[in-house]
Amino acid sequence: MKKKTSEKTRHVVAWLNKAEWDQVLDYLYSKDPALQKHALHRISAWKGRFGHNTPVAVGSTADLVRCQVLDSSGQVDGEALVLLYGMALVRFVNLITERQQKGVARPLRRLASKMNIPEWIVNLRHDLTHHRLPPLKWCRKGCSFVLDWLQQEYWSRQLGSRLAEDWDSAEEEEDEQEWSKRQEEELALRQKEREGYKRARELLISYEREQFQTYEELMESGSQGLWPEPSADLSWILAQITHFNTESREILIDALVQDGFLIPTVDQLESLGIDTSEGAVDPLTPSLPRVFLRFWLPLLRVLNSPSFIGHLLDKLLAELATEPANHRSFYITAWISEILLCNSNRQRKMKRKDKIFSNRQQFRWQHLISACVNAPCSATPYLLQQILSDMDEPLPSDTQENLLRLCSIYTQTGNHGNHSPGNPDPTQPVYTLQSLQERLRGGATPHKHAPPTEDLHEHLSPEVLQERNSALRGSAWQVCTDRVPWKLYPLGKVPGQSEDPSCLMLETYTTFTIFDQQVELDKLPQHHGNPSGLVQPKTAADGPLWTHSDISKLKAGLQLF
């Protein structure tokens, strides 16, 4: 349901575009038989596309307009016209009210009155089916009334802007089925997700329990700082978490950044012997207490694939964007800083014991910067500094300078100018985060960001093309060799196609009749039949068993339109 408000459902319809719809509507109600005929012909094509999904209103309108066209032609006599009108009217009344039926049949009159269809139309219908046929005059009257009704209730309400706002409650047709299906899918997905979260929490809690135990043992033995290699239990848990990670990484990461895991609670910190008082930490240069880092190190080390780290970083930054400055934001920034530190070129040269991962990873730097400035907090300048100094292709130094300055202005940490005495470029002041990002984007190397659809387009290698064309040589078929970016042309559209709804009309065509239609039954295999045969099964296939149908079919096949 949520989805629908944000994004309208796309329906497949029989008309190419709104222009075609408008044209058909105009012609149907034009009162000019030639135009009406044109519209009827187009609707015959629509029916071909829609199949049994043709809207009731479209079908009824076409039936009724056809009656009017035949009537005006003067070539059909009155009695025949009554039958034609009659069928069209009966079908309209029955089909249009069918949707109102629920469980037990209800009188048409009551259903019709709910739909603003007057009683005399329903009576006309009853006369047509149960009583003496009504006079042609009444049929014509009924027909034109119903056509007006259809115009008002269906044609002018469809594809107009008028209804755009009550779209949320729409889709009676697309319908209970579809809707319940979607409901169910969502439910299943949610259920799965819930279970995933439950499991992730379970795993992480058992990990914490194990680690706390190790920590306590450590404290008792007094050998602070040196954590032992993972125990068998812990290895097992780690293996489980790794498995879980391969299946549902996002859930695991979501769970990790919840309070009580990577973001420690005060209780947890105290039990790890970490000072939790106000002044113990510096929110400007956040860093993790070593004990706490070591606590999580075994887990992070087994998970440290580049994509995991990337995801975690993204998630942390995303979380940070929604956090006010507090305990949580401190630990989030501390983790970000820790990850950046692990990756940093300078730090890599120094030997560090407590590293989460050891191989340098390729972050999406541009993305990282915008994520970082999108989540401003007191530590942002610090983090930004780390990022900037560590990029593979560093930004121009003046850009870096501006960025940092602006950032510290924004976060009001102020002291930035001290260790960056550089020369701010006064000609190009950067005032807002937005313009800053724009500038960043402008300065970024654009060739890296090729549109993702680029490789969607099929490129046939010369060999494949050659192969296909030589297989087709001598036939009318060939591989299209026009230099057309097909990915830009949706199905049903080709280069140079006009928007005019008449663009696919045929002026000339050839009718092709097949004479070799009958299935030659004497060609049926002999051996599968019982050799002793009964009513001379195979060989007497030209007997009365089936061939007459072939002939009749041939006759029936010669139909005109």
Add this chain to the structure above:
Amino acid sequence: MKVQKVSPRSTHVQPNATKRKNKWRLHNRRALGLNSSDLSPNSTFAKVEHQLANREKSHLKRLKKLHAKRIILSLEDSSSVKAKDRDQPGTFSHVHTNGGGTELEVNSNSEDSQDWRSYAKSVLQNGVECSAGQESPDAASPEQLEEEELQYHAQLDRSHNRTILVMQQGQTLCFRGKCLLTCLYGRVEVLGFTIEEGQQPYPMFSPPSHCPLTITALGDNSPTIKSRKEGRLEAKAIIRKYLSTEPRKRLLSEVDADSCVVLLEPLDTPLTRFLTSFTELNQLFNLSAKELRSQAAIYNPALSAVGVTALRGPFGRGLVMSQSYRQALSSLLSAWAGEFDRCPVILVCGAKNSGKSTFVRHLINSLLNHTASVDYLECDLGQTEFTPPGCLSLITVTEPLLGPPFTHQQDPEHMVFYGQPDCQSDLDRYLDSLKSLWRYYSGENPVIINTMGWVKGHGFQVLVDLIRFFSVTHVVQLSYGDTPQCQSLTPEFMRSAHGFQTHPPAPPTLGDESDNHATARNHVLLAVRSEFEGAGSAGETRHQRSNELRDLALLGYFSQLQSPEPGPIRPLHCFVPYQVPHSAVAIGVTHCEVAPNHILYAANASLVGLCCLGEKVSGRGGPVLLSQTPICQCVGLGVLRGVDMSRGLYFVVTPVSPMVLRQVNCLLLGEVTLPKALLTVQPGVEGELPYVTTDYSFEVKGAGKVHVFKGLMRPAFVKTKTNN
């Protein structure tokens, strides 16, 4: 919770944990050092060996086929009974033991058929045992059962991302998901098909739209010279070959001579990638909502790493086979073994959702254990097995069917495009199309005729026709519930039944002679009662509705366009199309009358059948329109991607190979349409999509299709109905 459950075991190991750790580290170091040189040749060697084994197997299969064919030929050439008797056992035993060919001294016909009878019986008994086993859980304490079920001995080989599963004889694994299965040791059975060690890997698909697949370990019951010990050692050697020390240990203790060792690999094909690229299908191979809700999944990391989720409890029972189901299956198997004059012609019929398709798949798989190929005549337009819906076809099946239809779409040797998912609108064309297909039946293989679920009125008459046309030898009639869905198609009934095109034979006038004929034509009727839950009612969860399954079949079909190499999934509009002049191919609509001038409005961006007319098509300018619907060979389907009006060209996107496409001179349009998703999701396109709108409101009166309110009761009947 599960973590705790297992932890006792690991604490048990703790005393020597440190030791192991050292080893572990050592191992690691070694692995790092030798990584490129020492380890990889080993694994490549294993791979080559594996491939070799595969090749050998496929070779074998081909041999088998040749063999089988030769016999049939000899049957036809010289009807010498002796030659037949000598050859026949040869084929069967050959096939039966899959080339193992150890003790094949069966020379006499009687002995051979005995062999067969016993096999058929074993199928039957097997089933009986199973059903007994199914009932016993109720007696046994459920917890115990649970405990047992959780024990799947599977280990993941992380470096190759594949899992080794050890199963004890008789153990079953009922699962959701998809994987590639290779039997490394012993024999396993899946939906009637037996997979032995040394056979090629088989893809399995078990999406929640269908009854889950069950892998059953049969153990190695071929009487061999191997002792138990040798068998055990062999199995252990196989495990060693595939697993590193750490995971290996946990499995080795479980292996015995009669266990089965199975290799499961993740299955990632163009088909699965294409299907799951649609957001509404990305859960296609996961558990159904109902299974999730009742927590039917057994958590096993090694299995889930390769895409398999084991099911427990009532969900893990898999296919429910009734007694009559098994009996029918076994008598059909023995019919194939026992009859030498002609191959059985088996017609399977029954009302909608009575389990026809599953029975047919099971039967084909069972037959493929004994013969290289089975023929299949598709008469069910709505739920086609090998082709997109709306097509009738005759196909020779050589590979087992271990998944629903949308996972094995292909272009059959002979196909006719009918164009609609049901045959009601033109029964004559339907029957004539089938007759035209039947001309191509070789008579060399057993043939299975799958029919539609329409068994009332004309639908029933059509069934009568089909039985007469194809001289059916066995009719399998499925039913469910207490009241039969239609009359029983006994030979007696057939003597007086009127079909749609055929009539009962004239009453005997010549005495003896015609009596003989009548008895000779009799078929065997096998009545099967379906007893699975929900028999007779349409599936309601996602991907079970017939229109969704049709869309899936079409998506499966068009997934053949995707390149086999991993890469981006291409939407249909991104493919370079074929082009053909308007005047070179005829175009026609099968299911309704479309005004000729407007026909391209129906054809543009539509699904088309690519057909071959016998006559040459050449237009005198402009497109060539068919005046009636032809019955002709269809080589596949395509999408009429666009029409170039100025140059007079059709653009067609199709997976049909160019060699075949060159013969196509007719495009047929049907009521079967492209799945909506192919039109509504076309990434990369800017601007409006043709035939797609967001502004159509179904709330407006008359906006929906003709709605048939089924089961509408007349007020007068309400009382009596409820009383019943």
